[in-house]
Amino acid sequence: MEVRVANVRKEFERFPALHDVSLDIKSGELIALLGPSGSGKTTLLRLIAGLERPTKGKIFFGEEDASQKSIQQRNVGFVFQHYALFRHMTVADNIGFGLKVRHGPSRPSAQEIRRRASELLDLVQLSGLEKRYPAQLSGGQRQRVALARAMAIEPAVLLLDEPFGALDAQVRRELRRWLRDIHDATGHTTVFVTHDQEEALELADRVVVMSQGSIEQVGTADEIYDTPNSPFVYGFIGESSALPVNVEDGQVWIADRPIGLSAPQAPRGEATLFFRPHDVDLVDECNGCIAGTVAASRRVAGTRRVELEIGGERQRVEIELPVDHPAAQKSRVAFRPRRWKLFPAA
Amino acid sequence: MADPEIKSYTPHHESQSAAVTESRPAKAVLMIVTFAFLGIFLLLPLIVVFNEAFAKGLGAYTEALTNPDTRSAIHLTLLVAAISVPLNIVFGVSAAWAIAKFEFKGKAFLTTLIDLPFSVSPVISGLVYVLLFGAQGLFGAWLKAHGIVILFAVPGIVLATIFVTFPFVARELIPLMQEQGNGDEEAALSLGANGWQAFWYVTLPNVKWGLLYGVLLCNARAMGEFGAVSVVSGHIRGLTNTMPLHVEILYNEYNAAAAFAVASLLAGLALVTLVLKTLLEMRYGAELAATRGH
Numbered sequence: 001m002e003v004r005v006a007n008v009r010k011e012f013e014r015f016p017a018l019h020d021v022s023l024d025i026k027s028g029e030l031i032a033l034l035g036p037s038g039s040g041k042t043t044l045l046r047l048i049a050g051l052e053r054p055t056k057g058k059i060f061f062g063e064e065d066a067s068q069k070s071i072q073q074r075n076v077g078f079v080f081q082h083y084a085l086f087r088h089m090t091v092a093d094n095i096g097f098g099l100k101v102r103h104g105p106s107r108p109s110a111q112e113i114r115r116r117a118s119e120l121l122d123l124v125q126l127s128g129l130e131k132r133y134p135a136q137l138s139g140g141q142r143q144r145v146a147l148a149r150a151m152a153i154e155p156a157v158l159l160l161d162e163p164f165g166a167l168d169a170q171v172r173r174e175l176r177r178w179l180r181d182i183h184d185a186t187g188h189t190t191v192f193v194t195h196d197q198e199e200a201l202e203l204a205d206r207v208v209v210m211s212q213g214s215i216e217q218v219g220t221a222d223e224i225y226d227t228p229n230s231p232f233v234y235g236f237i238g239e240s241s242a243l244p245v246n247v248e249d250g251q252v253w254i255a256d257r258p259i260g261l262s263a264p265q266a267p268r269g270e271a272t273l274f275f276r277p278h279d280v281d282l283v284d285e286c287n288g289c290i291a292g293t294v295a296a297s298r299r300v301a302g303t304r305r306v307e308l309e310i311g312g313e314r315q316r317v318e319i320e321l322p323v324d325h326p327a328a329q330k331s332r333v334a335f336r337p338r339r340w341k342l343f344p345a346a
Numbered sequence: 347m348a349d350p351e352i353k354s355y356t357p358h359h360e361s362q363s364a365a366v367t368e369s370r371p372a373k374a375v376l377m378i379v380t381f382a383f384l385g386i387f388l389l390l391p392l393i394v395v396f397n398e399a400f401a402k403g404l405g406a407y408t409e410a411l412t413n414p415d416t417r418s419a420i421h422l423t424l425l426v427a428a429i430s431v432p433l434n435i436v437f438g439v440s441a442a443w444a445i446a447k448f449e450f451k452g453k454a455f456l457t458t459l460i461d462l463p464f465s466v467s468p469v470i471s472g473l474v475y476v477l478l479f480g481a482q483g484l485f486g487a488w489l490k491a492h493g494i495v496i497l498f499a500v501p502g503i504v505l506a507t508i509f510v511t512f513p514f515v516a517r518e519l520i521p522l523m524q525e526q527g528n529g530d531e532e533a534a535l536s537l538g539a540n541g542w543q544a545f546w547y548v549t550l551p552n553v554k555w556g557l558l559y560g561v562l563l564c565n566a567r568a569m570g571e572f573g574a575v576s577v578v579s580g581h582i583r584g585l586t587n588t589m590p591l592h593v594e595i596l597y598n599e600y601n602a603a604a605a606f607a608v609a610s611l612l613a614g615l616a617l618v619t620l621v622l623k624t625l626l627e628m629r630y631g632a633e634l635a636a637t638r639g640h
Contacts, residue, residue: 051532072538084533088551098537101547153537 001061001156001189002027003048008057010043017043018213020057025157025191030183032200033193035210036236041193042161044210048191049159050074061156077150077188079160083142085134091145092117092130098153120148123182140171147179151186160192164199176203197237201225209233231343234274241317243290243310245273247342255311260288260336270345275337277305278320282327283334291334292317299323308333395613398606410604411611418584419592419608422500426575426588427568430507434564438515439557443549445516446523447531460516463509471509472577475502498580503588506574511567518560522553555630559623566619570612 003025010018018040025031033041046052048059050071058067066074085094093100096113108116114130121127124144134142143163150158163179164172180203183190194200200207201221209216209224209232217229228234235242246253250264252273261273283289292308295316299305303320306327310317319335327333368376400407410416444450445457463471478484479496489496496502530552534544550557572590579586587595589608596605 049536051536071532071535072540075538076536078533078536080529080533082529084529086530086533086548086551097534097539097547101534101537101539101543149533149537 003157003189003191004060005044005048006058006060008044008047008054008059010040010047010052011055016213018047021213021215022057023208023215023218025189027189028187030180030190030203030205031192032204032207033191033210034195034197034200034207036195038212039210040213041195041208041210043213045159045161045191045193048157049076049078051078075153075156077153077155077158079143079146079150079158079163081162081165083134083146085142085146085149087134089133090130091121091126091132091134091137094134094145095120095149095152097149116152117148120152123151123185124148125178139167140175143167143175147182151188155188158188158190160190162194163192164194164196172199179203201237209236211236226339228274228341231272231274234341234343239277239318240274241277241319243273243315243317244313244345245271245342247271252342254290255313258288259290261340263342266342267344271342272345273337273340273342275340277318278303279338279340280319280335281338282321282325283336286334289334289336290317291332294331294333306333392613395606395609398602399610401606402603406603407607407610410607413604415584415587416592416604416608419587419589420611422503422587423569423589425500426504426507427565429504430511430568431561431565433508434512434515434568435557435561437512438519438560438564441516442519442523442553443545445520446526447528457520460513460520463511463513468510468571468573469577472506472574475506475509475574475578497578498582498586500586502578503575503586506578507568507571510571510574511564514564514567515557515560518556518563519553522556523549526552555626559626562619562622562626566615569615 005021005023005025008018008021009016021040021044023044033044035041043052047054050066050069050073054067058065060066061074071078086097089097092114095117099108099113099116102108118127118130121130124147126141126144126148129137129141129145134145137145147160147163164175167175176199179192192204201224204221206218206220207224208218211232217224217233219227224233224237228237231242234240243254245259247263247266247268247270250262250266251258252261252263252266252271253259290308290310292310294306295309296307297304300320302323304323304325305318306321307316307318309315319333321327411420441456441460445453476483476497479489479502480486481490481497483497496505530548531544534548535541539547569588570590571588572594575588576591576594579588579591581587581591581595583595589612593605593608593612596602596608
């Protein structure tokens with residue numbers, strides 16, 4: 001099912017949580033809403049689910065306007081951050097709940113409900129745990145039961161709020177791959193919220209980066225990482241270094257020296273230069289480059305991080321060098337970013 | 347030969363450090379004071395009640411309880427509890443639901459209001475009903491014109507009892523529901539349940555022990571209430587006397603054996619309530635822990 005969010009605004013007691021957000025989710029897509037806390041990602045998810053009503057704007061399921069539909073009518077599978085499993089029901093009863101509360105002919109027989117529950121338990125690899133209670137399960141198992149329960153109602157859209165937030169790192173990684181497999185096997189349109197960029201970039205077909213109630217960028221992992229469209233995305237996704245610069249005559253300047261980067265399209269004036277610490281070329285002869293004094297150097301896994309002080313203002317930036325690179329021993333290092341982007345100073 | 351020092355060594359398993367442990371005499375004094383106090387003020391009266399009840403033998407005891415006025419008092423007490431407890435369950439659950447699950451203006455005020463019967467003397471609660479429904483009261487003339495009798499009749503007793511007992515269920519449920527939040531209900535709704543199904547299958551099972559506990563306390567108070575009921579009852583023997591009122595009448599008539607026989611039933615109710623309460627606390631202590639407060 002395609003989902004279209006059109007110019008949605010949401011206020012909580014006059015305080016805006018989302019400003020004019022629009023988003024197209026394709027059918028069968030696995031999409032991540034990524035952002036720091038307070039960015040509005042969970043609010044957007046709850047709006048799609050129907051747990052909240054938009055203050056303005058509309059939400060379409062397919063061609064149909066679902067904005068005024070209740071959560072029951074929308075037929076969404078929602079997996080809550082803390083699972084919200086019914087503690088007094090067995091695993092099988094939890095999974096069958098959505099079928100049991102149906103009315104009339106759409107309600108399957110008790111036997112059919114049991115069969116469906118067992119099937120779904122097989123799918124989430126928890127066969128044989130039908131009779132357990134939620135308190136008798138590990139965190140990862142509860143997560144799987146919550147997903148099975150949401151899928152039991154054959155939802156139009158599957159929505160997951162921080163699905164792995166409460167789990168430890170190892171289980172997280174396992175479940176991540178597992179969720180991807182389940183998605184590929186079932187083909188549900190799936191939206192999940194996360195603050196973990198690794199999770200979003202690894203798992204999702206497309207990532208929606210959010211900040212302060214707005215969408216900053218939507219794209220594949222490659223697009224988001226390689227061509228961030230705002231200082232926020234540059235800073236939020238992956239490592240980045242930023243330097244205040246000047247643009248003049250189509251050239252980028254630091255103080256009174258051009259640094260060998262030409263930016264013919266950029267407007268004149270103050271700007272901020274962004275680049276990735278690992279995406280730099282070291283140069284020997286500084287003929288248009290960024291040169292700095294080594295202020296600190298530390299070993300990070302397979303590379304060495306060097307902190308440089310640049311120019312008279314002693315702006316600090318980080319670059320990454322191979323561990324055995326001789327430049328790490330020197331007191332001055334000159335380099336030029338391989339890939340970079342300029343944003344006008346705010 | 348073994349070293350005598352090692353032989354005589356016994357490890358100490360003091361649960362508290364010496365610094366915060368009182369001396370032996372101080373401990374003894376504290377415990378004696380506590381037990382003596384409880385014994386004199388709680389246990390002794392209870393023993394006296396049963397002792398006096400059976401003072402003239404089992405025959406007199408059963409005779410006292412089968413007396414028509416006594417039986418009418420027992421019936422009335424059961425009737426009042428049977429009406430007021432279910433009503434207070436409905437009220438308590440609604441109030442707790444509203445306060446715990448919704449945000450609205452006047453919420454703090456409502457919470458305070460629920461506690462009102464605890465802070466007001468029961469006699470005053472009774473008097474309020476006299477002022478409202480009495481012959482000279484606010485609605486007195488209207489009630490009389492329509493032939494409705496509230497005061498000095500069963501409806502008045504039920505109203506006064508409801509007033510006095512309405513905090514019990516609500517007070518028990520509000521903290522419990524607040525702690526549990528809306529997550530489970532939202533999950534039920536997202537799975538297609540309607541509001542009633544979410545309440546019946548999810549909310550109610552989540553609070554059942556707290557609810558039972560509240561009902562227990564509510565019932566004990568409904569059956570034992572004296573002050574408020576005394577004001578509105580009119581003390582008509584065989585008609586508007588509840589058990590506590592009947593005990594007083596019998597006692598004032600120097601019929602001590604009968605008075606204590608009826609009193610022993612109330613004391614028995616108290617003991618049963620206490621045992622059930624303890625059992626509930628033992629099994630569901632963690633769930634109930636959040637709800638202490640009265």
